[in-house]
Structures are given as structure tokens and as C-alpha cells.
Amino acid sequence: MSAEPDNEAVAAGLRRQLADQLEKGGWLRSREWRSAVEVVARHVFVPRFYRESDGPGITRWEPVTQETVGREEWLRLVYTDATWMTQFDGRDIDWADPKPISNAAPTSSSTLPSLVVRMLEDLDVHDGMKVLEIGTGTGYSTALMCHRLGSGNVTSIETDEGVARQARAALAESGHTPHLLVGDGRAGDRGGAPYDRLIATCGFRNVPRAWLEQVVPGGVILTTLRGWMRSLGLVKLIVSGDSASGWFSEDDPSFMIARQQDGPESLGMIPGPDDGTKRKATYGPSVLTTSGPAFMAQLAAPDARFFSLPVDGGPVGTFVLDSVTDSFAVLTATDSGWQVRQGGPRRLWDAVESAVATWEKYGSPNRAAFGVTVSRDEQAVWLGNPNGPQWPLPS
The missing domain is CATH 3.40.50.150 (Vaccinia Virus protein VP39)
Incomplete structure (x- = not known):
């Protein structure tokens, strides 16, 4: 009966397979x-690491060790082209008795x-x-x-x-x-x-x-x-x-x-139902989650975050809150599109819509059309060339 191969012999073969895969995909070039x-x-x-489970509902992470999945599967997963989580919420994991994790934010991983x-x-x-x-x-x-x-x-x-x-x-x-x-x-x-x-x-x-x-x-x-x-x-x-x-x-x-540089715990003050001024919105909240427009929204509102919840007991609205300036924008659906209510020192949705409109004017380019210039005193993202449209990065 032949001896079972040791970890290193199996791993060496898996590393060669991974290298072949990365080279074929164009990632590995030298x-x-x-x-x-x-x-x-x-x-x-x-x-040892955690992988996301396939179950429905809230995100749940399952521990993966030699003991939980077996040596062969453990090594196969290690040498898969995948990111594995190794820490949550900045706390060390008790690997003597690892448990599934949910309601936690990953804070370290193997990319x-x-x-x-x-x-x-x-x-x-x-x-x-x-x-x-x-x-x-x-x-x-x-x-x-x-x-x-x-x-x-x-x-x-x-x-x-x-x-x-x-x-x-x-x-x-x-x-x-x-x-x-x-x-x-x-x-x-x-x-x-x-x-x-x-x-x-x-x-x-x-x-x-x-x-x-x-x-x-x-x-x-x-x-x-x-x-x-x-x-x-x-x-x-x-x-x-x-x-x-x-x-x-x-x-x-x-x-x-x-x-x-993580965001402050508080998202900011939720505005009252009569706060701010209203207007018809050119763009709805989908610009916050669609790749190209969301890139522009991040540039235009660098200190903002967004979430959705019912507005005044009615239909769900999207809140965009700037916890640095206490500015806000609230988007709600109407029969003819979207309405925005905004207030504070910055008109957040005005800035977002202006940035998205500029992006569309220049042909809705991908990220490779954008560059960055950094100096001791200022930093900006620009479109096309350093003299093109610019958006400052937060200091």
C-alpha cells in the first residue's frame, strides 16, 4: 500500500496548476x-480561514481547516484563485474551537x-x-x-x-x-x-x-x-x-x-420630513450602485454614505448623508420619476448629478480614462488629461 503524499508534495503540484491558470488568464506575465x-x-x-456560505439570507461565514474539510479539500481551496477571510471586526479568531460567523465585517484576508x-x-x-x-x-x-x-x-x-x-x-x-x-x-x-x-x-x-x-x-x-x-x-x-x-x-x-480612514460610526443626522428643499431629480438612486455612475458619485460626494428606509412611514426612500458637513439628500419615487430633497452646506445630489452628467457628456468612459495628480497641497482625479474636468480627493 503506497504512502499518502505529504502536504508539500501535493501543494507543489497545486501551485504549478495555479501558476498555469494565472498565466493563461494573463495575470502572470513574467x-x-x-x-x-x-x-x-x-x-x-x-x-485556516473563513469562506462565505451559500445559504440564503444574512451573510454567514464558515471556518475552513484541515479538520473541518479534510486535508485534500483544504489544500485545494487554499490554492484556488479566491480571497479567504482571516479576521472579522479586528478581533483574533479562536481557532481552537472555530464557529460560523455572521453579522461581522471582514477586516483581514488573503487576497x-x-x-x-x-x-x-x-x-x-x-x-x-x-x-x-x-x-x-x-x-x-x-x-x-x-x-x-x-x-x-x-x-x-x-x-x-x-x-x-x-x-x-x-x-x-x-x-x-x-x-x-x-x-x-x-x-x-x-x-x-x-x-x-x-x-x-x-x-x-x-x-x-x-x-x-x-x-x-x-x-x-x-x-x-x-x-x-x-x-x-x-x-x-x-x-x-x-x-x-x-x-x-x-x-x-x-x-x-x-x-x-474608515468612516465614522455615525452616518449623520437623519433629516426631518420638512427639512431641505425639493426638486425633480434627473437621476434616481440607481446611480449609486451602477458601476460607472457610482464611480462619479463617489468622486462628487467623498464624505457621504447612503442607505434606504421608509420615509415618514411611507414608501422606501434613499438617504445620502454627509457626516462631515451634515449635508443630506433624500430620494423618493414619484409617478413621473424621482424627487430629491436636500439640505446642508453642500447640495449633495446636485454634485452627484453634475458629475454623472459630465461622465455621460464624455461618452461614459471606463476607469482607464481617469487619472490622478497628487502634490503636497492638493490631490485630484481628472478625466482625459490633467486639464480636463476634476474632482478633489478628500484631504
């Missing part, structure tokens, strides 16, 4: 990064490998370059960079002490010794600067000034910009002295927002 995917053992970094390698390819590194990573997470992407560039050229910052501790242990088990820091990634790493490349694996509302100061002229900053309503998308910036500029990618990888 032999150096393919080598990293084939060598770095993702199962060391994701020994799907296709997105990880796509970003690493876009980072355009070369031998000898120094890279600063914002958001260590499980440490898997950190390990890929260590394999490609050497541990001495990789620094990674994680905001959560428990997550950082687990990543440090996994990296050590894998034979990697990057410089690991626990802190606010917005501050970067002044002591290790300058860096040739900076990559952020969480979303930011703007580009921290420290990053501009710590990346060399001609260097690359690769980060996801996002707001409190939605992700704006992945942007690749080229640093030039005290400024940087670049373009969004066409697709929309949506990372969790950096904890230091």
Missing part, C-alpha cells in the same frame, strides 16, 4: 513572478492570487530594487516579493498587531526575513526610505504625503483609492519630485479600506 508563485507555499500563510500577482507585475520591479508594502496581511504577497527581490529589499507595514504576529511567524517558517513594522501605513517608513516602489494592499481615501517623500523620483506608487461608498479603483502613480501622477486601471479591485 518567469520571475511565476517562479515565486510556484515556490511560495500559500498554505503556510493561510492555514485572490490573480489580483496579487497582477499588482506585482504592474509594480514593474527590477533586481536590487527596494519595495515598501502597506498592509502585510497574511504575509503571502510579502513572501512573493521576498522570493523575487530578496528579504533585505522588502519592508512591510501592518496596522494590526495580531495579524502582524501571525504573518511574521509564517514568513519565518517560509525562510523569509523582510523588515516588518506594526503601525499606521500612511506614515510609511522614513527610516528605510527612499524606496523604489510602494504597493498598498488596502484602500485609501487619498495618497499620504509621506509616500511622496519616501519614493524616489521616477519610482512607482501602486494603490487602491476608495471612499466610504465604494472603491474608485487601482491607480499607478509615477513620482516626480514633490508630486506624482498616473492613471486608473480599467478594472475595479476593491480592497478593504485602511482602518485609520
